[in-house]
Amino acid sequence: MASLCEAGERLQREMRTLLRGERQLPADLRAALQEVLSPEAEPLVSFQVLRRLHGFLRESGYPGYLHELLEGSRIYLPKVETPPRNPELVARLEKIKAKLANDDYKRITRNINCQELNRYGSLADFGRHVRSMKALVITIFNFIVTVGAAFVCTYLGSQYLFTEIAARVLSAVIVASVVGLAELYVLVRTMEGELGEL
Structure with a gap:
């Protein structure tokens, strides 16, 4: 389940403004925003930080809404790493597929006589x-x-x-x-x- 948001330009701009501004941010929120805006990391914000940021902005009388801040942002979905398949299972599945294909071929060709293929x-x-x-x-x-x-x-x-x-x-x-x-x-x-x- 997704728990991170890739910050868009508007959200990053607002976070920089808050860090530079005169409003007094709580220390844990300031640290989380600085971590998000660090140049070596991807701009990924957790939903928990977004909730705390939205709550702080509402208390301080910010005129915008959360969906306006999130404009241009995307939900970050990490790549799912599939575990390697068991080689015994793969070999068994291949045998079953070959047997089913052979059974289908026999069912399709059961009424064909090779001697009758000659037109005479x-x-x-x-x-x-x-x-x-x-x-x-x-x-x-x-x-x-x-x-x-x-x-x-x-x-x-x-x-x-x-x-x-x-x-x-x-x-x-x-x-x-x-x-x-x-x-x-x-x-x-x-x-x-x-x-x-x-």
Whole structure:
């Protein structure tokens, strides 16, 4: 807490006038003012001396007020000297900071996979895509072969029923369409089951 005031020009001038003047200052107040005005020391006045000075001036009929005397003065705040830090504490705090920074980094990067940083994906992704493409190609090939085989079997088998080619082709198209729709139904149900498992 501040207990000193750095005397401004007006306060110093008034103190010099009081020391040179005809007013009779108490000895302890005179000594305190001379100490403040000594050229080797800083002009620092304690609040206690200011109170005594103000009381003396009021008793002697001084026409001014204390705040007028203190114009240009500042409260003196000494520099606070911080004690040196304990090296063990500093080392421990550094370890804690490093651990917290590492935990934050892990939390931020926990969903990043280094293999996925490649814009083309990793080899595991490539294998997964190849397997899904392979299954899709096999399914399409199976669908075409089944529908084609149904058409050919019906066309060849209908020669015993129909003698005209148009009737044979029409019956082969109808049977191939029914087989194709049945194949699509089975394919959709299979895909629906696979999606449900995901």
